Amino acid sequence: MKKLSKKRFVFGFIFLGAFIGALFLGSQIFLWTQGTTIVANQQRTATSDSTTTSTSETPSASDLPAVSPTDWDLVLVGPNNQIIEEVAADQLTAISGSEEVDSRIVDAYNQLASAAEAAGYPLVVVSAFRSVADQQQVYDASVNRRMSEENISYEQAVEETNVQVTQPGYSEHHTGLAIDVVDSDWYNNYSNYASDMLDPLFGEQPAAQWLAANCAQYGFIIRYPEGREDITGITYEPWHLRYVGVDSAEYITSHNLTLEEYLALFN
Ligand SMILES: [Zn+2]
Numbered sequence: 647m648k649k650l651s652k653k654r655f656v657f658g659f660i661f662l663g664a665f666i667g668a669l670f671l672g673s674q675i676f677l678w679t680q681g682t683t684i685v686a687n688q689q690r691t692a693t694s695d696s697t698t699t700s701t702s703e704t705p706s707a708s709d710l711p712a713v714s715p716t717d718w719d720l721v722l723v724g725p726n727n728q729i730i731e732e733v734a735a736d737q738l739t740a741i742s743g744s745e746e747v748d749s750r751i752v753d754a755y756n757q758l759a760s761a762a763e764a765a766g767y768p769l770v771v772v773s774a775f776r777s778v779a780d781q782q783q784v785y786d787a788s789v790n791r792r793m794s795e796e797n798i799s800y801e802q803a804v805e806e807t808n809v810q811v812t813q814p815g816y817s818e819h820h821t822g823l824a825i826d827v828v829d830s831d832w833y834n835n836y837s838n839y840a841s842d843m844l845d846p847l848f849g850e851q852p853a854a855q856w857l858a859a860n861c862a863q864y865g866f867i868i869r870y871p872e873g874r875e876d877i878t879g880i881t882y883e884p885w886h887l888r889y890v891g892v893d894s895a896e897y898i899t900s901h902n903l904t905l906e907e908y909l910a911l912f913n
Pocket residue numbers: 819824825826885886887
């Protein structure tokens with residue numbers, strides 16, 4: 647009897663160990679299949695660290711570029727981050743017609759545009775800097791139009807507008823660091839494929855693929871990648887470029903991150 651119960655105990659112990667092991671393995675597989683890049687990245691960095699140095703408390707930050715999340719070109723503005731300080735009017739320079747950006751990114755954009763043209767994709771700037779006041783006008787016009795056309799209350803019109811129009815103060819275009827671009831071929835022919843020039847279908851165009859592959863070396867990222875809506879709060883926008891500086895852009899792109907995930911690595 648005594649022997650049997652001991653055997654049971656041992657078997658139970660082995661079974662429990664196997665169960666915990668399976669749970670652990672399962673949770674790891676779950677994390678991997680979730681595609682949480684930060685987790686994968688941290689694990690990868692931690693592994694490479696252990697072969698070189700084991701002193702760092704935050705291994706994920708060890709290979710980050712020498713930048714600060716408070717740098718002017720890493721400002722975070724979006725659905726959950728209201729702009730604190732709009733770019734000053736005298737800090738703006740036109741890059742195409744009346745479309746303006748922060749003067750500090752003009753050279754970078756011009757170099758990107760030259761390279762794109764040389765590759766066969768002359769760029770067309772659709773939209774760049776937008777002031778909070780301009781966005782307020784667009785927003786108010788949408789609310790008023792919905793109230794009169796749909797005969798709905800102000801509250802309902804605001805609710806509908808919030809789905810379609812960025813709230814004033816929450817657009818990255820307020821920073822002067824965001825540029826919506828397409829190539830001239832899409833600009834002239836998009837109506838053969840899409841109802842809107844700024845349509846995710848642009849992402850299938852060779853020009854958009856060239857931009858995604860090459861914009862980082864000029865300091866830009868595709869700010870709202872496909873399938874990252876849960877992090878950025880914005881659906882796929884292959885035309886929306888954001889300047890973050892060359893080092894950050896190359897890190898973000900090569901690690902398949904969003905700006906939100908990248909900035910979190912500095913915490
Ligand atoms: Zn945009």
